[in-house]
Amino acid sequence: MRLLPADPPPGPTRPTFWRSPLRSVWLTSMLGSVLLVGVGIVAVTGLLSHAAYQPDLGNNGLIEKDIGVLVIGWPTSPGWLYAFTQGLHVTIGIIIVPLLLAKLWSVIPRLFAWPPVTGPVNALERIGILLLVGSTIFQFATGIANAQLYYPWHFNFVGAHYYGGLIFIASLVLHVAVKVPAMRRAYATRREVLGPEDDELRAPDPAPGTLSRRGLFGLVGAAAGTLAVTTAGQSIGGPLRDVALFAPRGTGASFPINKTAAVARITPAMVGPAYRLKLVGDDERELTLAELAAMPQHTYDLQIACVEGWSTTQQWTGVRLRDLAAAAGMPDAAAMAAGSLQPRGAFRQATIGPGQIGHPHSLLALRVNGAPLSLDHGFPARVIVPALPGVHCTKWVKELHFT
Ligand SMILES: Nc1nc2c(c(=O)[nH]1)N[C@H]1C(S)=C(S)[C@@H](COP(=O)(O)O)O[C@H]1N2
Ligand SMILES: [Mo]
Numbered sequence: 505m506r507l508l509p510a511d512p513p514p515g516p517t518r519p520t521f522w523r524s525p526l527r528s529v530w531l532t533s534m535l536g537s538v539l540l541v542g543v544g545i546v547a548v549t550g551l552l553s554h555a556a557y558q559p560d561l562g563n564n565g566l567i568e569k570d571i572g573v574l575v576i577g578w579p580t581s582p583g584w585l586y587a588f589t590q591g592l593h594v595t596i597g598i599i600i601v602p603l604l605l606a607k608l609w610s611v612i613p614r615l616f617a618w619p620p621v622t623g624p625v626n627a628l629e630r631i632g633i634l635l636l637v638g639s640t641i642f643q644f645a646t647g648i649a650n651a652q653l654y655y656p657w658h659f660n661f662v663g664a665h666y667y668g669g670l671i672f673i674a675s676l677v678l679h680v681a682v683k684v685p686a687m688r689r690a691y692a693t694r695r696e697v698l699g700p701e702d703d704e705l706r707a708p709d710p711a712p713g714t715l716s717r718r719g720l721f722g723l724v725g726a727a728a729g730t731l732a733v734t735t736a737g738q739s740i741g742g743p744l745r746d747v748a749l750f751a752p753r754g755t756g757a758s759f760p761i762n763k764t765a766a767v768a769r770i771t772p773a774m775v776g777p778a779y780r781l782k783l784v785g786d787d788e789r790e791l792t793l794a795e796l797a798a799m800p801q802h803t804y805d806l807q808i809a810c811v812e813g814w815s816t817t818q819q820w821t822g823v824r825l826r827d828l829a830a831a832a833g834m835p836d837a838a839a840m841a842a843g844s845l846q847p848r849g850a851f852r853q854a855t856i857g858p859g860q861i862g863h864p865h866s867l868l869a870l871r872v873n874g875a876p877l878s879l880d881h882g883f884p885a886r887v888i889v890p891a892l893p894g895v896h897c898t899k900w901v902k903e904l905h906f907t
Contacts, residue, residue, distance in 0.1 A: 508618075521616075522613040524707060524710070524711065525707060528703050529686055530691070531705075531720075532607065532690075533579075533687040533691060535610055536662070538603060539603050539604060542599070546600070547673050553586075553893070555578055556685075556892070558747055561855040578859075581795055582891065587809035590739075590813060591736075595736050595813060598648060601644065602723075602728050603728060633675075635654070641668050642664075681821040738751030738815075739814060739815050741817075745758060758816060760816065761880045761881065770846060770897075772879075775845070775879065775900065780901070781796060781884075782905070783904055784836065784903060784906065785907075800827065801823065801871075802824055803821040805818070806867070808894045808897060819867060820867055821867075825867065825904075826864070829861055835906060838858045840860075842855075842898040842903075842904055843898075844899060845902045854887075856896055866885075869887075870885055882898075
């Protein structure tokens with residue numbers, strides 16, 4: 505029984521509708537191979553970022569059910585580790601967008617292939633492609649929107665981007681496995697001009713060319729290069745920072761503020777003379793700011809590296825977290841949860857592990873660049889730990905729980 509006509513209806517389902525002389529399996533293989541390197545880096549650094557968040561710890565509370573891919577204790581050295589991996593994740597993710605668009609353009613006739621499904625195996629393959637294209641668009645759209653601080657959706661970004669990433673990786677692995685033979689054939693025959701009967705992507709009735717294949721690569725390369733120049737500065741710093749037009753916190757700003765005290769609803773009264781830092785462990789005690797400042801102070805150059813891709817190195821001064829753990833009667837604490845004065849929102853608490861607590865450069869900072877913290881940077885006290893995602897460097901710290 506035939507449900508659909510054997511001949512495609514007029515429009516994009518007809519092979520003659522697609523007339524660019526550039527499309528071929530070879531072109532798609534080239535674009536796909538380069539893209540694969542890019543998305544490979546983005547996928548691995550994405551999983552590393554997930555590991556760095558340590559969602560298994562306490563109130564980091566990002567994901568309800570963690571599939572547990574790449575469960576590692578996140579190291580504290582080198583100190584620039586997260587700035588590097590996350591800078592790569594965001595920067596490469598943005599740079600490869602033109603390549604992704606060119607790749608999708610190169611295979612678009614396949615989207616309209618007629619008949620839409622030829623059999624059970626083909627149906628599975630098409631579902632796989634649907635998952636791949638769907639999750640790709642979802643991952644790039646949510647990732648770029650997040651890096652641009654634009655949240656048009658109502659779901660939890662971290663969870664959605666994590667599960668979306670797992671679907672993306674699984675469907676990509678499948679896709680590459682299925683397509684490797686066609687790619688190898690295309691590369692082997694690169695000098696021959698294959699006819700449409702041998703090359704499912706070649707237009708049977710090509711229009712005169714307007715752009716050479718080299719021109720297309722040049723265009724994609726130029727677009728990627730422009731994105732690189734206007735994005736990378738937020739992570740790399742230096743003169744590139746001044747042209748980081750696509751970095752929402754990047755242009756010129758060498759020490760961005762993630763969330764201002766006003767937005768976080770921190771009032772001057774909260775951080776006035778009545779301020780006390782609460783330490784909870786085997787003992788419980790409260791310290792005034794003067795008592796904190798009277799403890800041994802240490803100064804280090806440390807980096808804040810935000811999940812959004814930007815990073816900055818400043819000189820921080822404060823009390824070692826391990827000294828505070830000892831002050832709470834727990835010198836060997838395995839976890840520390842930092843609570844903020846911030847009345848509402850996701851940043852009320854973040855948890856870190858034993859490696860972070862024990863590192864001599866892990867501070868509850870009272871000063872930055874020689875001066876007391878500004879209110880926007882977390883006055884009176886903030887957590888700052890080497891190689892930790894910025895999101896766990898809690899500002900306006902009210903209490904530290906050691907367990
Ligand atoms: N209480 C609180 N702490 C916080 C945040 C926040 O919104 N509230 N933002 C976090 C994030 S996501 C980052 S990247 C850093 C940024 O620190 P900065 O604003 O001093 O640059 O602070 C972290 N600490
Ligand atoms: Mo952040």
